[in-house]
Amino acid sequence: MFLRPVAILRPTLTRLYATPAQPSTLLYLEHAGGKITGGSLSALTAAKALGGDVTGILVGSNEQVDDVLPKATKVEGLTKILASRSPSYSHAVPEALVPLFAKLVQEKGFTHLFSSTSSTSKSLLPRLAAQLDVQPISDVTSISLESDGDVYTRPIYAGNAISTVKPTFEGIRIITVRGTAFPQATTGSSEAPVEEVNPIELSEVPTEHLKTMATESSRPELGSSDIVVSGGRALKSAKIFDETLTPLADKLGAAIGASRAAVDAGYADNSLQVGQTGKIVAPSLYIAVGISGAIQHLAGMKDSKVIVAINKDPDAPIFQVADAGLVADLFAAVPELVNKLPDRK
């Protein structure tokens, strides 16, 4: 009912605020371990959906940029890459990066800024948006450019509703993209031109990076793995969690995930949590072992192509979304499954 005045105003508003016919997008190219992240590659696909040019921005220490730049120029779909090197950029501290991003946005007249929904972008982009006085849009799952402006959809309430929004302000659209909603851009023979950009060195940054405690893993990255095997509270201990899920994950070449209950109980590392407040995954195959299926967990995996649930409680909510539910004791069923699964070629 309060929407009515807005609806009446809409034709005027949209004429006033229509996006330029040719968007010019800045894409934050995040990198980890010397590679552009899968999330950034998905964000590029999303940015291309708008049409127009997409310029990548790559920041980091001198060595990091040297390491990643040759790979970044090969990514299909980038019109140009801006590279900025500074020791103060090596840990992507938002306080250090925001002045650079703000300057580039203002000087080069970008209409859109895209990035993946990563912990780095989630920290950086809203801070930047506030300084530019614009309202950012988080975790976008679809994009369309209509005659009267750009329109985005994003999940709200742990993915239990989808909101379709349209910016009604002048100024840059700052968007984080849900990686699982867009395919990753490919690497090919292209050779995007590079422009080096002077870093902005601040006399004082209020935040200092002390150390990183990375979770070592030889497995595929959880967010982009094609198969995910996840465990819940029923795994009883960290040892049993590992002993039960590792053989299954190994056999399938899968990443390992966990429910909040398993993480809170200390069975699995925080970074493995799948759900509203953890990672959002959408693999081809998601195997939930000993997970009841709370709303918050489903929020992180219900876009998976095929969901398998193994649980001994036939009333567990996970069975309502599972394409194949097996009511069984996981300690018997999982080893049997490992035995009977065909070997990977």
Place this chain on the structure above:
Amino acid sequence: MLPSAREKLVLQGAVSGELGLPAAALPLFSFVAVALFISLYLLTMRPTPRSLLRILVPVKRCVDYAVKIRVNAQQTGVETNVKHSMNPFDEIAVEEAVRLRERMKDSIKGITAVTIGPSKAQETLRTALAMGADDAVHVEVPESANVEPLAVAKLLRAVIEKKGPYELVILGKQAIDDDAGQTGQMLAGLMGWGQATFASKLEVDEAKGSVDVTREVDGGLEQIRVKLPAIITADLRLNEPRYASLPNIMKAKKKPLEKFKPEDLGVDITPRLQVLKVTEPPKRVGGQKVENVDELIAKLKEAGVLPGAA
């Protein structure tokens, strides 16, 4: 009680007069007396600025996390005639503020809870007060208002300017209704303060005037040091929030609660994003069960999701 500066001067003047000192000595005496008094005052009465921290904790009234939400018939939003409670991440933020005071008793001067919401959001403030906040600020907006993170951050900045100084603002990392995860970072940007998002552990170092924060980031943890004043956003694993006890709930009713309107704070809350519609997500056709592991594998082969078995 210390005598006021003027009393002291009169006192000194009288003494010098009685002793028969030359009148020229009087200004000198007064100067020494004033200097003495000022240094005494500085040493004893005024705290050094950093030894007493004030903490601001913004909280949001949300649809309770356990409620299965429903999109309304007009597709303008979700049905809100359901149970509401404090956003779970905000409970963690309040808890952390209260624990900081318990850990470093003499250093925390006060904890203010603030909310932006309709009149019913007062319940959420009372919960924060019952958990241990000292006073509360309610920025009241109409029930129908959709206040976006940018506007919330601006309102919080105005509250800090009006009620501050605050050295620490602790927020939840995201609200479980709009799932935006922006407000803390935006407030930090507006204030020009340092920020530490997704905190799972924090230690305030008063001497250094900084706070060490362990953050939950993609692929593991990270430790950073932020100078005060700072903005912290709480992740799930920062702590386990307490339940408010009945006596504390009763006490909370008497704690001060101040009300503002966005106009009082000079903030325009007009949304910048037009919500065209809110819809249900596509339904999954799940619910199929298999009898045993063999059937399970057959089903996976059929779906073509087994590597090497297609």
